[in-house]
Amino acid sequence: MSVADPARMTCPPPRPEPGTVLLGHGSGGQLSADLLHDVILPAFGPAGAVPEDAALLSVDGAHLALSTDAYVVNPLFFPGGDIGTLAVHGTINDLAMMGATPVALALAFVIEEGVPVADLSRICTSAATAAEAAGTRIVTGDTKVVGRGAADGLFVTTTGVGRRLPGAAVSAAAARPGDVVLLSGPIAAHGTAIIGAREALGFDSAIVSDTRALHRLVVAMIATAGPAVHTMRDPTRGGVASALNEIAVASRVGVEIDEVTLPVPGPVAAACDLLGLDPLHVAGEGCLAAIVTADAADGLLAAMRSTVEGQHTVAVGRVVPEHPGRVVLRTVVGGRRIVDPLVGEQLPRIC
Amino acid sequence: MSVADPARMTCPPPRPEPGTVLLGHGSGGQLSADLLHDVILPAFGPAGAVPEDAALLSVDGAHLALSTDAYVVNPLFFPGGDIGTLAVHGTINDLAMMGATPVALALAFVIEEGVPVADLSRICTSAATAAEAAGTRIVTGDTKVVGRGAADGLFVTTTGVGRRLPGAAVSAAAARPGDVVLLSGPIAAHGTAIIGAREALGFDSAIVSDTRALHRLVVAMIATAGPAVHTMRDPTRGGVASALNEIAVASRVGVEIDEVTLPVPGPVAAACDLLGLDPLHVAGEGCLAAIVTADAADGLLAAMRSTVEGQHTVAVGRVVPEHPGRVVLRTVVGGRRIVDPLVGEQLPRIC
Structure with missing residues (x-):
């Protein structure tokens, strides 16, 4: 390799000092989980506590x-x-x-x-x-x-x-094989809107944050199905990928989602494409992922769609006994790929 | 005045931009009160709300x-x-x-x-x-x-x-003329310790922060005198001066305190003297000021002194109908001076 090799002439990324807090520790992804489990929970939590919202x-x-x-x-x-x-x-x-x-x-x-x-x-x-x-x-x-x-x-x-709410019994650890994964609306809008505003990228003005309160949607869900709603998580930092991975780990189950069903609005998909981001890793602030029993799924889908916040609810996947702790995506072309939680930091300070 | 006048050669202090947040807005003193009343409470509070802890x-x-x-x-x-x-x-x-x-x-x-x-x-x-x-x-x-x-x-x-606590009925607006002002311990230790540590002033090592939890002292007080405890406030940012001024304003009463009774530890007094600080404006983090009925004062003094946190409790003054909204200090030599709340910022980032 010659000294003029261009790959050697670019500066290496700054190497983090060992033992210091990194931006990625605030990402909501894998480094956040590491910091939580290695540093914070040992001080505060009972051993083995499930991190809940x-x-x-x-x-x-x-x-x-x-x-x-x-x-x-x-x-x-x-x-x-x-x-x-x-x-x-x-x-x-x-x-x-x-x-x-x-x-x-x-x-x-x-x-x-x-x-x-x-x-x-x-x-x-x-x-x-x-x-x-x-x-x-x-x-x-x-x-x-x-x-x-x-x-x-x-x-x-x-x-x-x-x-x-009376009748609510949700936990990140309560997902069970056979359960259905519902998503209450389009994903990745908030993070895309923030990065667009920050970098003045001049995206299509249709990309606005989806920030909204979801408790009325949850009231409708619990009223409809009570304890059949096993788990809820809003995919903020780290996106849908990190939220579902957290559930898969806490519940010791596998999660499978179908790419074709994922609600990514066109302008958001285009912006993510431009920026090299996977929408599954980008935060929303106005949708939730729910893991519900298969029996209750149709009733919940109808109840959620009858609310303003949940009118675009779709079923995107299911909980499986295979590959516990892992999320797998069935791609549009029929392939399968593992969906990792976000590692490192993708979009700092989106929330 | 010649151009070489040294007074003209020093830089003026940076002039704050009008309409911006200043360090003093975080002081716990008058500017903090102004920001609260002019900007924050109009957004959040019912009109005329009393700011409580x-x-x-x-x-x-x-x-x-x-x-x-x-x-x-x-x-x-x-x-x-x-x-x-x-x-x-x-x-x-x-x-x-x-x-x-x-x-x-x-x-x-x-x-x-x-x-x-x-x-x-x-x-x-x-x-x-x-x-x-x-x-x-x-x-x-x-x-x-x-x-x-x-x-x-x-x-x-x-x-x-x-x-x-059952029986507690405290409010910054509940002080009444005739009430007695109790102080549960030495004042100004925390702020002095912080400025000493920050500036590496090499104070007497006896100056350590008094940070401690006071709820057990309060339990003893309420058990002893219940609703005879009218008001409690811990003199943190802005010190005893700001705490008592807040009470005087909220209760529309005057407060008089006796300088000779004020518990300022010797090293703290010496450090404040060196730094040009009034201990009445310096934060503590381990004492409280209580406004209590005169009838209950002796019993409370005894009860408070029987606790670890309150063992140095003293009576330092009284509530009067005169000069509502003002705190007056009777000085050691028998004079009287108005104790203003802290204006501007004295020791930023002490808590």
Whole structure:
């Protein structure tokens, strides 16, 4: 190999220092799972705990759920919403994925000195409006300000307290062979909209974030089928691929999905193609994947389609006893490929 | 005035852009109150809401409190604790100030790429240990990672769900003329320890943060005097001055405190003197100010002194009908001066 070999002349990517936190640790994919299992759960969790979207609590007879999420999306304002709407919807959805409806939200800001007060005000209004539309309220909060360069704009952490729906018994560990995989709507819109806004790529303006609250859809699902809804997960960071892999691992089952059934809107598919992204790895913020018993699937499909949030629900696959812990895609041409969870970081700061 | 006048040769301080968020908006003092009243509460709150340390909720018969706080302390590790201990104690204390004991905590990290995993692990362990010592648990969490330069190290937002103590009826708006002001221990230790650690000022090593959980002290207080405890507030950002001013404003009363009774440890007083700080404006993280009826004051003083956290409790003043909304200090030499809330920012990122 000559010294002029072009492959040797390009700079290697910066090598991460060993033992430091990497961007990929926040991806929602495999590195996130590693950090959770190697560092965070050993400190906090009972050994072998299944990571769920929200914790369940019972206090004086009240059956509650608690969930927290930090939002660092960049840019703060994007087609279809802003960090305020996203922070409210995302936390409501984490409660909903555990079968709970929101009772109250708490919002904590970390703001970089120099952020326009008008931006903060707009974000507060967005968050309050999103909460009200979802039938809940932001009841408490906190504001910290750090110097210029000590944060990038504004971060929000939203915590939600929810009331568990009677009849809900969902868990990432509850998927069983024979179950059907339902997807409540198009995937990958949020991540594509963010990367488009950030890079000013001038995508088709039809790509807007799908950020929305899903708890009313969940109420309809639990009312229809109760404990026949085994698992729900909203495919945010890491996309459908990571969500289904988490379920496959936690439930020790295989998951098979059919590429032909996957609802990827045309402009989103085109944008992902352009960017070299697999839509299965790109976040949505307004759809959910549900693993339900085969008996209940038709009734649930009808019930979900009767809601605004779930009108585009489709069945995309099934749970199988083979290849536990793995997700397999049956391709359009009839082939099969393993769908890995996202490894590393694809689109930092999409939520 | 000649052009060589040295006063003209020094650079003026950077002038804040109008309409932007300033460091002082995170101080816990007057600018924080302005931002809250002008921007945040109009979006979220019912008009005229009293800002309390925690929101009260009733869900299916359970009487709960909810509080959230973002922690951005710099450095992450300091004498007496780290951001993990602080984030647990601070949120437990916000619940306690509303008469509630912690049921569960949620923790959300925003981490700058490159933070050592060992630091994150140590902080998780500190937080888990602090929670366990306080009889509660961190039940859920989230981790986001941002690129280098997009955050300064690591931020934590802690949210607490608490159970309200029967008999507790505290509010910042409930102080009444004739009430007595109790202070559960020495003030200003945390802020002094942080600035000492940050600036490597080589203070007397006796100055360590007083970060601790106060809910057991509050349990003893409510068990002793119930609704005779009108108001509690922990003087964190903005110090005792801001805490008492908030109470004076919310309750529309005057507060008078006696300088001679104020518990400022010698090394803390010396350090504040050196730095030109008023200890009344410097944060503690392990004491509380309580406004209680005169009848109950002696019994409470005894009950508080019988606890570990409250063993140094003193009476420092009283509530008066004069000068509503103002705090007045009777000085050692018999003079009187108005104690303003902190204006602007004195010690950024102390919590």
